[in-house]
Amino acid sequence: MALALDAGTKLWHTPSKEAWITIARAGHVEHHPVRGKEFRVWLAGIYYAKKGKPLYAQALQDALTVLEARALFEGEEHEVHTRIAGRDGNVYLDLARTDWTVVEISPSGWRVIPAHDAPVRFRGGRHQSPLPIPEQGGSLAPVVELLPLKERRDLALVLGWLVGTLSPQGPYPILVLAGEKGAGKSSVGRMLKCLVDPQMAALKAEPKDVDALMVGANAGRILAYDNLSKIAAWLSDALCRLSTGGGLGKRELYTDTDECVMEAQRPIILTGIGFGLLRDDLGDRVAMVNLTRLEDGERSPEREVWENFTRAHPQALGAILNAAALATRRWDEVRKAMPSLPCLADWAIWAEAAAPGLNLEAGEVVEAFYAVQAGLSQDLLDNDPVAMALLLLTADWPEGHRETFTASDLLSALEGAMDLKDARVKPENWPRTPQGLGRHLPRLQSALRGAGLKVEGVRDARIKRLLWVLKKGGNKSGKSRKQASGLHSRPRDLFLPYPAKSRISRTNPASAKRL
Template sequence: MWCFNCKIDQKLDQLILCKELGHDIDSEGLFTITNYDVNKMKETTEESKPKNPVTILAKFATPLMTKIIVSQSDNTRVFVVVKMNNHFETIELDKKNPKAYDWLRVTAFDTLKQMYSEETCGNAIGFLRAKALMKEESKRDEIHLRVAYVNGEIYYDLGRPDWKIIKITRDEITLIDYSKDTPMFIRTPKIAQQVEPNFRPEGNPLDEYVKICRMSNPELYKVHLISMFLAGMPMPAMGMRGHAGASKSTTSSLTKRIIDPSGIKNEDNLKSFPHGEDNFVTSLYSSYFSGFENISYIDVETSNMICRAITGGSFEKRAQYTNGDVYAISLMRKILINGVDFTISQSDLADRTIIYELERILEDHRKTDKFIEDAFQRLLPDLLGQIFLTLQKVLGTINEVEKQNRILPRMASFGIYGEAIYQALGHKQGKFLELYNDSIKKNLENLYDSNPIIPCLEYVLGDENERTIQAENLYKQITGFATSEGYTTSKLPKAPNGLHNWFMRSKTLLDDNNIKVTKEINKQSKAVSGFTPNATIYNIKRIVSTQTALDNELGL
């Protein structure tokens, strides 16, 4: 029989219970259930069920996320743009991110007038993150720290509480609101607020600043400093080298405070070089520009890591230390290193670093830390204004500058933009590349001191472009030349049979200098070949590119 209270057809014991409870029972069987009644009952039943709070929060939050991006460089991370305190910000959808569930809890309470626990908010955030990662149509894009260079426009995050950012185009510089229409920025604990730039600077603050720092090669440094504001392209690392009392740490800290401050004090802006690749990646991830101090030795592994970070490379990271899952993370960062007497012994890093030799400051020229700090704080607004105005000029001339320069250094982007910056600072065309190439040559000279393979082989070749020589004779010529020229012989092979390994270890140097070395065993008689049978023979050859040969032929 139909029970109007329970809205269901009851039988047997359940019917007896309904009667005992005094429910309205259709004892005469006059009530007929229609499809309309069934659907209505389902709706009523669904409405009467308690709703899952995670479902409520997920549905509530979805329309509030005006932009959802899966990181292009780390596809395990999801970021969203949401409104907070009348402005937009970026938060990462992660259960471990306190800001994410704080936003959800407060926003839900303000709108729904309901208080949800951290666990409920965390579960809702975890669901939203999983949904974004699982959806094929989710947008993958670059997530920016501090600086973005997109579609010919430069954006700089001042780190202001209201999230206003600077936008630089070839026509103007404006302060705009952060929104879903701008490049996506994130902020880490290492992103400190920058001072407001003054776009009507007095005098030449760049010149005044390099004088305060007593910077060697000041014109190259000024270009290098400004180039660090160009995100998304490889720029050489800065190397500050000098003995105690040369103000390496102060100069390094001030450089970082101009580009990407991590705090208002010098000590907030430098860190020790981390041990291992995993820690290195973690250290780089939180800052656009990283300053590492007290570097004493750069081994092959460290050199390779720095090179990959400068040019943009992929690093492997473990998802959790409790399992073997790994994922790839891509990084391109701006880097500074300093130390007393560190040596760059790898050609890849030598080509990607500009070294500034800082001289020890004499006692009668020393300034107090307070004097330097006061002068820096006075200069910084004008300094930033001059830098941004220079970048605006660069955006207007870069296409023409690129047409002007056919022969570029290994770091081609720095060569082109460096020349544009140099011209924007009021210098003549073509001089910047000379400054830069001279700096790289000095690096290579230092590199040859630790591994003189190129001078040795140039000596063996002499005026010839190719020479075939027996191992014993080659070894004798190399060691004789290195000894007479004062090179460090401890880096040379100990015997002729060590030449092959030396050449293999130095392959990058050989490639960079267009020299090819091949090895074979002589299978002919001495009368035919001129070499001892079964002796090791090396062929040393200068490689002349097709383009170079054509240029020579055309007299270019």
């Protein structure tokens, strides 16, 4: 223990009462858990260098116990972060390099600084891979050319999601890369993750439970799950919590009443051929990009693609950092210009504030996100039998007409509209009871509102039961989402990071080099 203290270490603890230590090594500082493997190896190493013999297990445990007590009861309290942190309006990116350098992003730009100059502390993940030193004045063009994106809307969504990963506070959209086999979904997902948060096994299989999901969130900044065929209900709910912020509480090992809590908010990537119908709450958080199969003449060897990516990575990272610095500078300005905000409002403001640095028009990211939401809502209306029955029931209602139903009466009316009263076999997912209908309707409210039908549950205090009010007219509007948000096209001189000729053409998809 004396050797550790004499080596210039500093003991501290996290708000969750986990003991940590800061050690000086090779001209830089490192932060490690007192009970972690890295510190135990370091402690055994300096003991061997001083004494010429190994540090035996019991002596090691005794030293760790004393150091842990000092950290908990005498040390300062600091939060520990994974890859990204925010402090006093600045953003800090951990490069995860052996010299523990950090990028400081401020409204005036960004710079690379040593860890001891950063006001935040990062955990060194065992499976984290280092980022390259970013280049000032970088460009995203070489990486964009590697992405098989055919639509301008897809480019806006991907870049908006990408710069959003550098926001220290969520919520974050869930980027869904869908398409037939051979469309490059896995390659695109791996590339986007590696741009900001490279890691061993960058793409992982579907987690088996919520515990596995939260362990992954604790170890990395971006969660990327590959080749999903469907999204189970429990996983859909867990991804929603992770996108907007949530935690996991479970009994701590070897205790009866103590609780171990893990809390996280993370950007997410999902890839798959077909996900089926997404639950409404998950759909509200999804930025979906549909990729098409690459023809044989459009393919490049994977080795060649990753060699090009590695060369372009420092430039691309510098360009993303430029955009993030712009976002910190313009956030208040853009917030005032957006009186109407979509779901994931904080991300939308951040992405729109960064838009000039990404060579995107004002309002383009939000417009693309709204278009995806509209498509997912239409999918829900086209595939959910209750939604179809509601639209059929109200098809002849005049504008502004409203009716009130009990759940039992509404279920009967819907069965009549669908000619199901005497049917022995009813559609899949059709509610069998009024209670089942009451649980199903809240998942349809948002999509139905966009289709011009407002469905609202109202508690009647007199009869002490929930009534359902249907009103024709909903929330339809002929005004575009961009107009509603208050955003307008920006001046042309704000195009910053890469020349227009390198952008994917809106009318000529062939201008983009494919994977």
